[in-house]
Amino acid sequence: MDLYSGYINRLIEELSGLPGIGSKSAQRMAFYLINLPKERVQRFAGAIVEARENVRYCGQCCTLTDQELCPVCANQRRDQSTIMVVENSRDLAAYEKTGKYEGVYHVLHGAISPMLGIGPGDIKLKELIARLEKDVNEVIIATNSSLEGETTAMYISKLIKPTGVKVTRIASGVPVGGDLEYIDEVTLLRALEGRTEL
Numbered sequence: 089m090d091l092y093s094g095y096i097n098r099l100i101e102e103l104s105g106l107p108g109i110g111s112k113s114a115q116r117m118a119f120y121l122i123n124l125p126k127e128r129v130q131r132f133a134g135a136i137v138e139a140r141e142n143v144r145y146c147g148q149c150c151t152l153t154d155q156e157l158c159p160v161c162a163n164q165r166r167d168q169s170t171i172m173v174v175e176n177s178r179d180l181a182a183y184e185k186t187g188k189y190e191g192v193y194h195v196l197h198g199a200i201s202p203m204l205g206i207g208p209g210d211i212k213l214k215e216l217i218a219r220l221e222k223d224v225n226e227v228i229i230a231t232n233s234s235l236e237g238e239t240t241a242m243y244i245s246k247l248i249k250p251t252g253v254k255v256t257r258i259a260s261g262v263p264v265g266g267d268l269e270y271i272d273e274v275t276l277l278r279a280l281e282g283r284t285e286l
Contacts, residue, residue, distance in 0.1 A: 096122070148219070150212045151177045151195040160184070160192055167191045169225040173216065173244060175199050175232060178269040183230065186277045191228070194219065199236035200243055206236075208243060217247065226254040228283055234265055245286040256283040 092100070096118060104114035121129060145151070146158040149171075153159075160166060160180075170191030174180050180193045196211040220227075227248055231237035245255045259282030268276065 145212075146195075149180075149193045149195055150197065150215055151180055151193065165190075169223055170228065171216075171219060171224060171226070172228040172230050174230050174268070175237065175240075176269075179230065179232075179267075182268045182271065182273075182276060183280070186273045186280070188277055189280060191226075196231070196240070199231055199234070199240040201236040201239070211240070213244070213247070216244070220248065220251055220253055224253050226256060228256050228258065228280070229286070230258045230268065230280075232265075232267055241286070249286075255286045257286050258283050 099118045099121070100111070100114045103109055103117050104111050106114075109117070121132070124132075139154075142154045143152050144154070146153045146161055147156050148161040149158060151158050151160075155162070167190050171194050172183065172189065172191055173194045173196060174183070175196050175198060177195055180195055183189050183193075194212070194216045196213065196216075198206055198211040200206060200208055200211065216227075227244070229241045229244055231240045241257055245257075248255050258279040
């Protein structure tokens with residue numbers, strides 16, 4: 089039996105489809121949105137639509153941006169010869185919060201996972217290899233410490249080593265199975281500073 093009218097049920101259903109949002113949270117959010125002033129709801133809805141229409145991959149590192157190049161790649165002071173490879177844009181943001189990394193990034197948008205049917209062709213590896221044709225001295229692999237992250241790190245290492253580019257992996261300090269976006273800046277910084285060559 090439906091407790092609410094069709095529009096409310098539809099809103100709850102759409103909200104509960106978001107990652108990490110269960111039915112109770114979706115109900116709270118739905119009633120919050122319904123009780124907002126109409127102009128604020130329209131701004132909120134407009135922001136979602138505009139983001140979806142205008143956000144794309146950075147032409148260099150593949151992170152999400154609404155410009156041709158993201159702010160990191162467009163910054164001339166960044167060390168273009170050092171590339172940190174991360175799984176997603178949230179991991180990039182986590183490292184940027186440390187304020188200590190001065191290189192650039194490459195966002196894979198996933199990790200190799202044969203069990204989930206995700207192979208090397210399903211993540212942004214071709215784009216990474218193309219970037220190595222420029223003057224690159226080091227690739228820092230900063231994938232998660234999960235089975236998929238480790239598999240991806242080993243695959244990238246084997247792919248890059250024949251090119252002569254130095255390949256390093258972030259050090260321990262990042263717990264096994266932990267996602268980078270949830271780890272504090274000090275731990276991330278220690279992992280970055282203690283990286284080892286693969």
